[in-house]
Amino acid sequence: MDSNKRDEITYRRRAIRLAMKGKRPCEILRRIPRCREWLRKWRRRYEHQGWAGLASGSPRPHHSPHEYSREARAVVVNLRRKLTRSCVGCVGARALRQEILRGRLLREVPSAATIKRWLKEAGLIKKVSPPPEKVYYPQPRLTQDRVLHVMDWIARYIEGGEKIFAFHTVEWQTRSLTQTLKANKTVASVTAHVLETWQELGLPDFLQLDNDAAFTGGSKPPRRFGAFVRLALSVGIELIFTPPAEPKRNWLVESLNGLWAAKFWELNHFRSRREVERKRAKFIDWYAHRYYPPALEGLTPALALKRVKRKRLTHAQARALPPRLPLTAGRLHFIRRVSPHGEISLLGETWRVSKRLAGQYVWATVITHTQRLEIYHRRSERAAARLVKVYEYAISEQVHRLQPQYRRFSVRQSVPKLL
Numbered sequence: 001m002d003s004n005k006r007d008e009i010t011y012r013r014r015a016i017r018l019a020m021k022g023k024r025p026c027e028i029l030r031r032i033p034r035c036r037e038w039l040r041k042w043r044r045r046y047e048h049q050g051w052a053g054l055a056s057g058s059p060r061p062h063h064s065p066h067e068y069s070r071e072a073r074a075v076v077v078n079l080r081r082k083l084t085r086s087c088v089g090c091v092g093a094r095a096l097r098q099e100i101l102r103g104r105l106l107r108e109v110p111s112a113a114t115i116k117r118w119l120k121e122a123g124l125i126k127k128v129s130p131p132p133e134k135v136y137y138p139q140p141r142l143t144q145d146r147v148l149h150v151m152d153w154i155a156r157y158i159e160g161g162e163k164i165f166a167f168h169t170v171e172w173q174t175r176s177l178t179q180t181l182k183a184n185k186t187v188a189s190v191t192a193h194v195l196e197t198w199q200e201l202g203l204p205d206f207l208q209l210d211n212d213a214a215f216t217g218g219s220k221p222p223r224r225f226g227a228f229v230r231l232a233l234s235v236g237i238e239l240i241f242t243p244p245a246e247p248k249r250n251w252l253v254e255s256l257n258g259l260w261a262a263k264f265w266e267l268n269h270f271r272s273r274r275e276v277e278r279k280r281a282k283f284i285d286w287y288a289h290r291y292y293p294p295a296l297e298g299l300t301p302a303l304a305l306k307r308v309k310r311k312r313l314t315h316a317q318a319r320a321l322p323p324r325l326p327l328t329a330g331r332l333h334f335i336r337r338v339s340p341h342g343e344i345s346l347l348g349e350t351w352r353v354s355k356r357l358a359g360q361y362v363w364a365t366v367i368t369h370t371q372r373l374e375i376y377h378r379r380s381e382r383a384a385a386r387l388v389k390v391y392e393y394a395i396s397e398q399v400h401r402l403q404p405q406y407r408r409f410s411v412r413q414s415v416p417k418l419l
Helices: 003-020 025-031 036-054 070-085 093-103 112-121 187-200 227-234 247-263 273-290 301-306 315-320
Strands: 148-157 163-171 177-182 206-209 238-241 331-337 343-346 349-352 361-367 372-377 386-392
Touching: 003 025, 003 036, 025 036, 070 093, 070 112, 093 112, 148 187, 148 247, 163 187, 163 247, 177 187, 177 273, 187 227, 187 315, 227 238, 247 273, 273 301, 331 343, 343 361, 349 386
Parallel strands: 148 206, 206 238, 238 331
Antiparallel strands: 148 163, 163 177, 331 361, 343 349, 361 372, 372 386
8 A cells, every 4th residue: 555545545444533532523624634524525535335335346337437348348359250160350359349440330439448348357368477687598690600680560450451461581690681561461461471471582591480370370280281391391491490489589670570660650641452552662671671680780771781792583484483382301490488398389289298388488309301390498598508399290291302403512401590
């Protein structure tokens, strides 16, 4: 209890004691800096409830004239469940509010904060507690000749309710950016974006991204390699999937999403997707030639990209990629936090690690050509990475060799050196 509330209750009790001694109201108010109405209120409260009545009650009103009906809650909860089952779209509070507005589902549209509270009460939003600061996170460590891309998307609504997805890929070393705008976040949209990126920025050694179904291929059935995973492996790229529900682990592209929203989207008013496409070139040009990321020490992304050599995907190679790709030899990496039961999940399966590592992060690597799953753990920055588990990872299809034009001439980093 704070000091102001404590002093207030002391005044109330003192006033009642003085009244019980027969003191007149004017005498009581000479000793207590309050008004007559205040004194009448607490004397009435004492007469009805005794000493317990002098405590402060909840400031919440007994009746709210703006309280939403149960039917309004049901509309929001059912809409969230419906959008969750959909293969495309956002399911957050803002997205639900936009869907309610567009479909005119409610006469009075609740705020995003109210929608979020209802979803929490319905058990549809689970609070993910952040990991302790002491837990070491195995951020990939790269040598100078290793190229890392990070990729993500951000969705916004145009006037009238049309949704637009902005796909962003940033090169870690030069902070160079590619962006494509799509009407959805399907595998076809992701594929079109990365093919354009690899022709413009070059083929990376590693691509870091989250666990969106369009990236992983989904988790049903288990051990399923989606079209995007096959595409990356077919051109010699190793994917690094960050832990689920931890967007901060992909902070570079997440900060770029915020920069795009603040410096482009919120400064304009768009009536159509065509208008967004027409104006987006200004943002791309500003970012490449007039933005100075702190990591580049005075260079723009365009200047930093000119100073390095990148092996780019050619138009002919992009056209030659078959629509149905086989599974290619390579590695897929998954950074996971060990559950209290000592387990991790990836590609629709749960794997035992160790209860002693509960709450710690591990690095799991699927090697397609040797059909092995290797799980590594590194306790701290100074400690060496160690192999804690090895599993057979049987794949029920033929694994093809990487084509010569996509092979890297230098030796790949071993997993312990990578993390």
